[in-house]
Amino acid sequence: MSHTNFLAVLGVTTDADARAIKQAYAALLKRIDQAADPAGFARLREAYEQALAFVAGKTNSAPVVATPTPAATPTIATEAAAAVAESRTTPTPAAEEPPPADDLAHTLRLAEGFALAAQRATPEQVRPMLDKAIAGLRRGYLDAAGRFEERVIDMLMAGAVGNRPAIFTALREAFHWEELGRLAALGTRGRWIEAVMTQEDAWHQVLLKKRAPILNTLREADAPLTEDLMRSWPRVRGALDEFPQYLSLYLHPARKAEWRQRYEAFDAARAAAMPDIDAPRSHQPRRETPKKPFVGFGLAIFVLLQVGRFLGDNHVAPQVSAPPAPVARVSQPYPTQGNRVTVTQSPYTSECEWVLKRYGTTPTFYSPPSGSEQETLLKTCREQWAKRR
Amino acid sequence: MTAGTPARRLPKHASKDAARCSQGKQRMIVGIDLGTTNSLVAAWVDGAPRLIPNALGSVLTPSCVGLDDDGSVLVGEAARERLQTHPFRTASLFKRYMGSGRTVQLGDRDYRPEELSSLVLRALKADAEAALGMTVTEAIITVPAYFSDAQRKATRVAGELAGLKVERLLNEPTAAALAYGLHEAGSEIQFLVFDLGGGTFDVSILEMFEGVMEVRASAGDNMLGGEDFVTLIAGLAFANGIPEAARGDPHFMQKLVARTEAAKRELTKAGSARFEVSWKDATATVALDNETFEKLAEPLLNRLWRPIERALRDARIRAADLDNVVLAGGATRMPMIRALATRMFGRFPSIALNPDEVVAMGAAVQAGLKMKDKALDDVVMTDVCPYSLGTHVVRQLENGGRASGFYEPIIDRNTIVPVSRVERYYPVDRGQKQIRIEVYQGESRMVRDNILLGELTVPLPDGAAGQQGVDVRFTYDVNGLLEVEVTVVANRETERLVIASGDAALSPEEIAERLKVLSALKVHPRDTLENRTLLARAERLYEQLLGDLRDRVGQYILHFEHVLATQDGRAIARDAAAFREALRVIEEQDHFAPPTG
Numbered sequence: 001m002s003h004t005n006f007l008a009v010l011g012v013t014t015d016a017d018a019r020a021i022k023q024a025y026a027a028l029l030k031r032i033d034q035a036a037d038p039a040g041f042a043r044l045r046e047a048y049e050q051a052l053a054f055v056a057g058k059t060n061s062a063p064v065v066a067t068p069t070p071a072a073t074p075t076i077a078t079e080a081a082a083a084v085a086e087s088r089t090t091p092t093p094a095a096e097e098p099p100p101a102d103d104l105a106h107t108l109r110l111a112e113g114f115a116l117a118a119q120r121a122t123p124e125q126v127r128p129m130l131d132k133a134i135a136g137l138r139r140g141y142l143d144a145a146g147r148f149e150e151r152v153i154d155m156l157m158a159g160a161v162g163n164r165p166a167i168f169t170a171l172r173e174a175f176h177w178e179e180l181g182r183l184a185a186l187g188t189r190g191r192w193i194e195a196v197m198t199q200e201d202a203w204h205q206v207l208l209k210k211r212a213p214i215l216n217t218l219r220e221a222d223a224p225l226t227e228d229l230m231r232s233w234p235r236v237r238g239a240l241d242e243f244p245q246y247l248s249l250y251l252h253p254a255r256k257a258e259w260r261q262r263y264e265a266f267d268a269a270r271a272a273a274m275p276d277i278d279a280p281r282s283h284q285p286r287r288e289t290p291k292k293p294f295v296g297f298g299l300a301i302f303v304l305l306q307v308g309r310f311l312g313d314n315h316v317a318p319q320v321s322a323p324p325a326p327v328a329r330v331s332q333p334y335p336t337q338g339n340r341v342t343v344t345q346s347p348y349t350s351e352c353e354w355v356l357k358r359y360g361t362t363p364t365f366y367s368p369p370s371g372s373e374q375e376t377l378l379k380t381c382r383e384q385w386a387k388r389r
Numbered sequence: 390m391t392a393g394t395p396a397r398r399l400p401k402h403a404s405k406d407a408a409r410c411s412q413g414k415q416r417m418i419v420g421i422d423l424g425t426t427n428s429l430v431a432a433w434v435d436g437a438p439r440l441i442p443n444a445l446g447s448v449l450t451p452s453c454v455g456l457d458d459d460g461s462v463l464v465g466e467a468a469r470e471r472l473q474t475h476p477f478r479t480a481s482l483f484k485r486y487m488g489s490g491r492t493v494q495l496g497d498r499d500y501r502p503e504e505l506s507s508l509v510l511r512a513l514k515a516d517a518e519a520a521l522g523m524t525v526t527e528a529i530i531t532v533p534a535y536f537s538d539a540q541r542k543a544t545r546v547a548g549e550l551a552g553l554k555v556e557r558l559l560n561e562p563t564a565a566a567l568a569y570g571l572h573e574a575g576s577e578i579q580f581l582v583f584d585l586g587g588g589t590f591d592v593s594i595l596e597m598f599e600g601v602m603e604v605r606a607s608a609g610d611n612m613l614g615g616e617d618f619v620t621l622i623a624g625l626a627f628a629n630g631i632p633e634a635a636r637g638d639p640h641f642m643q644k645l646v647a648r649t650e651a652a653k654r655e656l657t658k659a660g661s662a663r664f665e666v667s668w669k670d671a672t673a674t675v676a677l678d679n680e681t682f683e684k685l686a687e688p689l690l691n692r693l694w695r696p697i698e699r700a701l702r703d704a705r706i707r708a709a710d711l712d713n714v715v716l717a718g719g720a721t722r723m724p725m726i727r728a729l730a731t732r733m734f735g736r737f738p739s740i741a742l743n744p745d746e747v748v749a750m751g752a753a754v755q756a757g758l759k760m761k762d763k764a765l766d767d768v769v770m771t772d773v774c775p776y777s778l779g780t781h782v783v784r785q786l787e788n789g790g791r792a793s794g795f796y797e798p799i800i801d802r803n804t805i806v807p808v809s810r811v812e813r814y815y816p817v818d819r820g821q822k823q824i825r826i827e828v829y830q831g832e833s834r835m836v837r838d839n840i841l842l843g844e845l846t847v848p849l850p851d852g853a854a855g856q857q858g859v860d861v862r863f864t865y866d867v868n869g870l871l872e873v874e875v876t877v878v879a880n881r882e883t884e885r886l887v888i889a890s891g892d893a894a895l896s897p898e899e900i901a902e903r904l905k906v907l908s909a910l911k912v913h914p915r916d917t918l919e920n921r922t923l924l925a926r927a928e929r930l931y932e933q934l935l936g937d938l939r940d941r942v943g944q945y946i947l948h949f950e951h952v953l954a955t956q957d958g959r960a961i962a963r964d965a966a967a968f969r970e971a972l973r974v975i976e977e978q979d980h981f982a983p984p985t986g
Contacts, residue, residue, distance in 0.1 A: 027599075029601060030600070035867045038809065135691065138690075140732055142708040142733040145694070145698065146702075182702075185705070
């Protein structure tokens with residue numbers, strides 16, 4: 001529908017505001033029988049939604065829902081009076097205790113407290129801790145859980161806490177991030193989570209033999225970087241570039257930058273020490289490893305397996321027209337980029353199992369920070385938060 | 390009822406006014422709240438919704454059905470009383486099994502939940518006809534917003550089996566909002582309906598402007614309601630000395646449930662309750678106050694959060710943006726639910742309308758809208774589809790691989806209805822002979838976590854023509870019923886999907902056949918129902934009591950039966966009143982100070 005069209009359906013001009021559009025919509029809606037004329041209703045509804053979007057775009061101002069706040073919003077006092085009147089028949093605690101204020105500061109403290117405590121916990125302990133924290137919130141104000149969630153996501157994004165993979169998984173389950181439309185409501189944070197989850201799915205398609213040592217190296221690097229470790233940068237660089245958001249759960253972005261810098265300096269120094277042999281390369285960091293052969297190899301195997309499965313499945317199917325293959329939608333690949341594929345097992349289990357086997361104990365992904373370090377982390381986190389608001 | 394409510398109850402018997410005003414009209418549509426625990430019927434009379442009382446003078450008719458000793462059908466209070474004395478001939482809570490194949494045996498026959506519901510509807514229809522003085526053949530029936538397609542279809546069949554044309558299936562929170570909106574006519578507000586009924590929990594967020602009531606989002610839990618709180622208290626008896634084996638004794642279980650329900654009411658009223666039950670030689674005393682009850686109920690209370698959070702997110706507003714919170718459903722009378730709602734929203738919920746009655750009143754408003762009543766010329770309501778509906782797809786990956794098991798919504802949840810959406814899908818392989826469309830309901834990324842509603846296999850033409858794919862159209866109507874149509878692009882051949890998973894739905898032939906069977910059932914005559922209910926109640930008390938009180942109730946029963954046999958109307962009426970009063974006194978003595986002898 002072009003914009004002249006949807007305005008015509010509503011019978012308003014281009015200078016109509018949201019209020020006029022709502023009035024026009026209301027008047028027309030009252031003349032349509034929604035059950036008997038679904039097509040007419042759909043047309044009107046579409047015009048209405050487009051007109052509201054048009055107005056919102058035109059004024060480029062905030063909410064589409066331009067409902068003016070009613071002059072007399074029922075105040076707590078009048079409602080309390082009503083509640084008291086009711087309580088004569090039924091005693092309700094509601095009448096005794098005043099509604100609590102939206103205690104934002106408390107919620108944020110709780111979120112930080114959880115995150116800081118969770119970084120010392122084993123992956124299995126994080127979820128119960130989170131549930132406990134949420135249960136605490138659930139004795140209070142409705143918006144609190146959302147604020148808690150946002151704050152912890154911010155801390156994860158900023159790398160302000162350790163044990164991020166476990167915290168991420170716990171939040172993902174507790175806040176139902178897999179649910180359709182759930183992430184869209186989280187804005188920028190939702191896009192970051194989507195990126196992490198997409199990259200995680202792809203990461204799990206890499207052969208375990210390849211990815212396990214990389215994760216191991218990253219975990220070691222989260223502690224102060226040793227000289228030895230610094231030199232292993234080329235081994236992890238490819239993976240870090242390919243799965244930046246996901247692997248940032250394992251390696252702090254700042255540590256990654258530091259690592260890269262130190263390696264480049266080291267590399268440059270090494271090149272300078274042997275100018276005759278390697279002159280042309282001295283201006284750029286060496287690339288010891290091609291960018292992503294291991295990933296490519298892993299994916300290739302996976303693709304082969306998948307193709308094999310398809311061939312296997314359908315080898316007889318089309319000819320005998322037995323139950324057909326499921327429906328494909330070739331025209332529209334999955335909206336988010338990346339190699340998004342089915343995950344057949346819970347994402348972290350394989351990781352944890354592997355580590356458990358390797359070390360024989362529950363791994364600690366992060367060395368717990370000392371008291372002063374914790375303060376610094378909290379401060380960084382608060383600053384990040386202030387900036388975002 | 391709070392003063393200022395627009396509903397005035399109709400007198401118990403047909404008022405001449407009501408009869409006269411409705412004679413002028415072509416037809417009368419009634420609004421019915423078919424609840425898990427109680428059902429109500431209301432009508433739009435003289436420009437306002439009115440609740441219609443049943444033969445006993447109450448607007449709440451318990452959703453219980455039983456067979457009397459002579460084989461006739463008892464509905465409502467009488468059946469509820471007989472739950473304890475005749476557990477094998479009485480059924481309750483059948484709304485919870487609507488849309489499933491599960492049946493209940495009464496006497497020598499199995500009944501489906503829609504048949505039992507139809508008997509309740511038939512009783513309500515008779516009440517409405519008596520009060521309005523005219524035949525009623527059309528109804529608006531309310532259903533939980535989160536009811537699935539199968540559950541909605543079963544409700545519609547229940548209406549048909551009761552001889553009612555179901556003009557519309559209306560979502561319960563939307564009905565509550567209609568009643569509330571009428572109450573607040575003229576204002577521009579955003580509000581939330583918190584509807585915790587006997588068996589289901591729904592939440593809807595609405596915006597009202599210019600007489601338009603627009604549902605912005607709905608969410609819910611089909612298996613969470615007041616009855617779960619009763620079960621919780623009943624469980625305490627087993628923790629306090631009753632052996633688990635007693636669960637297999639229907640007589641004991643019904644007795645326990647009755648005690649528990651009374652205790653729950655007492656908790657709401659007085660803040661604490663205490664009762665004693667015994668089975669064989671084991672006795673348990675259960676005592677609890679609101680605080681311990683709340684602690685016990687925490688897992689249930691926690692389940693209330695998710696639907697509310699989701700509805701708010703989908704409507705893209707925060708709790709602080711709401712102008713009001715409206716409570717509906719009898720379970721919201723519980724102090725802990727009110728306190729929870731107050732804390733959750735940081736405000737006192739609205740209590741202007743009676744939560745037991747608000748849904749039925751809203752159904753009557755919808756009936757008025759449907760009859761195009763002049764008083765409602767300026768009111769219109771739009772609703773949404775509360776869950777996503779979609780299909781199973783195989784995704785083509787960027788690296789050329791394929792992965793199956795993905796869910797792709799065709800209609801997103803909280804899309805305004807009626808809605809019709811079409812999407813095109815293509816076969817996976819060249820030379821594929823058929824294509825299978827699976828229809829799912831749910832919100833998960835992968836189909837395995839969603840509910841399969843049905844599937845349809847369509848043959849594809851050979852060669853390139855087949856590669857053009859199929860158009861899949863989902864149409865979701867105002868009643869919340871889904872229709873799926875698949876058209877092969879190359880030859881325009883269309884197939885419709887009749888959604889019926891397993892034996893959960895009845896075919897038209899089965900409906901006709903069951904209608905015949907149900908019509909043959911003898912229903913207890915309405916005019917003597919009150920006396921029958923009294924007797925049923927006395928019999929229940931007789932079974933429950935011990936010692937002197939029991940003997941006394943036994944004498945009352947014999948005496949009353951004797952009076953009934955005289956068929957002297959005036960004597961019966963006089964005696965019934967005295968009998969009722971006596972039972973009331975005995976019951977009050979008994980409930981919270983059980984005889985120790």
